[in-house]
Amino acid sequence: MSGFFLTYISSNLLLYILGKIMTETSANDSFLDDIGLIAPLYDLDFLAFPREDINFYKSLGEIYGPNILELGIGTGQIGLSLAETGANVTGVDISPEMLEITANNAQKNGTKIELVCQDMLDLKLDSNFGLVCAPMGTIQHCQTIEEVVRMFSTIEQYLAPDGIAVIDADSPNPDDFSPPPLPPIQHWSQFTHLGSENLPSKVTKTVVIEPEPATSTKHVTWHYDIATIGNNDNQVHGAGLLSRVTVEFSLLTITRNEMELAARLANLEIIDTFGDYDLNEYGEGVRLITLLRKTSK
Known part of the structure; x- marks a missing residue:
């Protein structure tokens, strides 16, 4: 397999990308303010790197469902x-x-499915849930440990008495605590059909990470370079239209001990932690997957 993938983005989404973003760079402090800029391109990540966590959540849903709350649902995979x-x-x-x-x-x-457009730190719902999940680094969009505690308090509020919560974060690694800069990484290149004429475009994603050890954060930049292609042979011909979508955001680096402290402050307790979706021990993988429940009275 070449590593290139074909999908389809509607003409309306193309207009959103090329009309609003073609020369625009988002340099907001929070990714959440401008996540809409990359919404039409977001799922290309999971074509390049298929998700490994869906069966993990399905297994938990069989045990703790049927009522499930997902924080940071994104495009709903x-x-x-x-x-x-x-x-x-x-x-x-x-x-x-x-x-x-x-x-x-x-x-x-x-x-x-029920969809709610709210900030997870100030959530207002009417139900409790047997399973609450925050997948794929959602918690790391909290910018401080205080915000992590607020998020855990939200989880505690809507978690059923016998339910569990699952928090999936990046496991800390030495690069998170190294001074910047780290070299840019070309994450992937893919072909995707864009626009009403259904002609392919080549999209290349480049990632830049700048750790800030003093605040336990890493500043991340995603560049999506979009090159139009003249026909359907997946080759760039001549000087086609080139656009760049850029979004900057910060992720909090969280250790297991910080996770445990934040949970205690929100009346939650850790059941177990794992390093990957196969439930290997924490420390043996690149994830910090934490299972929590309400604190026993």
Whole structure:
């Protein structure tokens, strides 16, 4: 397999990308403010690197469902997969553009799901859930440990008495505590069909990470370079239209001990931690997957 993938983005989403973003750079302090800029391109990541966590959440859903809350649902890959099993899924995200993609995919597949556009730190819901999950580094968009405690307090509020919460974060590694700069990484290149004429474009994603050890954060820049292609042979011909979408954000580096302290302050306790989705011991993988429950009274 060449590592290039074909998918389709509608003409409306192309207009959103090329009309609003063609020469625009987002340099906001928070990724969440401008996540809509990359919503149409977000799922290309998971074509390049297929998700390994969906079956993990399905297994938990079989035990702790049917009522499931996903924080940071994004384009709905996990939430829709759970809903397709018959679970009652509520998905929360701060980005209306992400939720629009989820809603469109749900409608296309006839999948029932409840979507809520709110900040997970100030969530207002009417239900409790047997399973609350924050997948794929959602918690790392908290900028301080105080915000982590607020997030855990939200989880505690909506977690059923016999339910569990699952928090998936990057496991800290030495680069997180090294002074910048780190070299840019070309993450992937893919071909995707764009626009009403359905002509391919080549999209290349480059990632730049600048650790800030003093604050336990890493500043991340995603560049998406979009080159139009003249025909359907997946080769760039001549001087086609070139655009760049750039989004900057910061991720909090969280250790297991910090996770445990934040949980205690929110009346939660850690059941177990794992290093990957095969449930190997923490320290043997690149993830910090934490299972929590309400503190025993």
